[in-house]
Amino acid sequence: MNNIVQFENVGLRYGTGAETLSDVSFTLARGAFYVLTGPSGAGKTSLLKLLYLAQRPSRGLIRLFGDDVVTLPRDRLPVLRRRIGVVFQDFRLVPHLSAYDNVALPLRVMGHEERDIEAPVSEMLAWVGLSDRASARPATLSGGEQQRVAIARAVIGRPDVLVADEPTGNVDPDMAERLLLLFEGLNKLGTTIVVATHDIHLLSRIPNANLMRLDRGRLSDPTGALRYPPLGEGGAL
Numbered sequence: 001m002n003n004i005v006q007f008e009n010v011g012l013r014y015g016t017g018a019e020t021l022s023d024v025s026f027t028l029a030r031g032a033f034y035v036l037t038g039p040s041g042a043g044k045t046s047l048l049k050l051l052y053l054a055q056r057p058s059r060g061l062i063r064l065f066g067d068d069v070v071t072l073p074r075d076r077l078p079v080l081r082r083r084i085g086v087v088f089q090d091f092r093l094v095p096h097l098s099a100y101d102n103v104a105l106p107l108r109v110m111g112h113e114e115r116d117i118e119a120p121v122s123e124m125l126a127w128v129g130l131s132d133r134a135s136a137r138p139a140t141l142s143g144g145e146q147q148r149v150a151i152a153r154a155v156i157g158r159p160d161v162l163v164a165d166e167p168t169g170n171v172d173p174d175m176a177e178r179l180l181l182l183f184e185g186l187n188k189l190g191t192t193i194v195v196a197t198h199d200i201h202l203l204s205r206i207p208n209a210n211l212m213r214l215d216r217g218r219l220s221d222p223t224g225a226l227r228y229p230p231l232g233e234g235g236a237l
């Protein structure tokens with residue numbers, strides 16, 4: 001199965017207001033890199049929430065890894081959720097836990113033995129360049145360091161899909177570049193990546209990315225993500 005996510009005519013309404021997302025249809029292919037963009041309030045975070053199962057659609061069909069998430073029994077949802085790593089806009093690190101313990105958390109929740117946790121967590125902290133900050137609590141880390149802990153925690157369980165909401169929103173251009181390299185490295189290892197961002201520079205830095213653009217709750221190409229030519233080769237966003 002090449003398409004691991006399918007949205008068909010999905011609508012989302014919070015309470016009794018107007019729809020926040022309308023007629024959203026797209027598929028995500030295994031191993032591809034997607035960039036979701038659009039103006040503030042367009043519905044990017046809402047779409048990601050549907051994708052990582054924090055929100056149910058008001059209408060339409062959502063299939064994740066072949067399962068219809070609307071009709072799936074609730075007790076099957078946690079298994080699906082584990083296949084999706086999430087980097088939240090506000091990181092959501094556990095404040096009283098060290099960087100090491102934040103990254104180890106998903107493996108502990110999955111029931112791994114302590115002896116099987118240390119090597120992957122240390123390796124992951126090294127990969128995000130934070131080996132020397134392993135014992136630091138989130139409040140003592142910079143924004144960029146917290147973000148890298150959040151990324152390490154999101155990918156430690158080897159998810160099939162990594163979802164990141166504005167991952168470069170709080171960091172300087174150098175750090176944004178490093179985060180991007182991390183995402184590209186993960187993508188090369190086979191992880192499907194979905195990044196929501198306003199950052200047009202970020203778009204131009206990922207030549208293989210598929211662009212998805214939301215405007216007032218609608219995808220501009222209803223048939224799915226658009227592939228765009230790399231900048232500098234006659235392409236324009």
Ligand SMILES: Nc1ncnc2c1ncn2[C@@H]1O[C@H](COP(=O)(O)OP(=O)(O)OP(=O)(O)O)[C@@H](O)[C@H]1O
Pocket residue numbers: 014020038039040041042043044045046047
């Ligand atoms: N829990 C909620 N209850 C009611 N309305 C909500 C809720 N979450 C989001 N909205 C509304 O849905 C719309 C889309 O919000 P969303 O956060 O998805 O947009 P966004 O594109 O991610 O914006 P930004 O780029 O500013 O983060 C906004 O009008 C917002 O106020």
